[in-house]
Amino acid sequence: MSNHLNREFQQDEPAYLSTIKDVATNEILVHELTTSLSMPIVYRTLDKLEEALGENLHPEIILHSDQGFHYTHPEYQKHLKDLNIKQSMSRKGNC
Numbered sequence: 001m002s003n004h005l006n007r008e009f010q011q012d013e014p015a016y017l018s019t020i021k022d023v024a025t026n027e028i029l030v031h032e033l034t035t036s037l038s039m040p041i042v043y044r045t046l047d048k049l050e051e052a053l054g055e056n057l058h059p060e061i062i063l064h065s066d067q068g069f070h071y072t073h074p075e076y077q078k079h080l081k082d083l084n085i086k087q088s089m090s091r092k093g094n095c
C-alpha cells in the first residue's frame with residue numbers, strides 16, 4: 001500500500017466531524033463533515049438520524065454527549081425533544 005501523505009499532515013482549512021454512534025453495535029449511524037463548527041453541524045446530524053431511521057427510532061433512545069456548547073444550546077435541546085430523544089451528558093471535565 002502506498003504512503004500518499006508522506007507524513008505531511010498540514011491542512012489549509014479545518015474539518016469538523018459530528019457523528020452519532022450506536023453503542024450496542026458500535027456502528028456510526030450518521031455523520032456530518034463541515035469546515036465550520038457552527039450550530040448547523042449538529043442540527044444536520046440529527047436531521048440525518050431522523051431521515052435514516054425515521055419510524056425506527058427506539059422509543060427509549062438516549063443521545064449521550066459531553067457538555068460542549070452545541071449540546072447545551074436550548075435550540076439543540078428543543079430539537080432533541082421534538083424527536084423524542086432523551087438527552088444525557090457527562091459531568092463537566094469528563095468527556
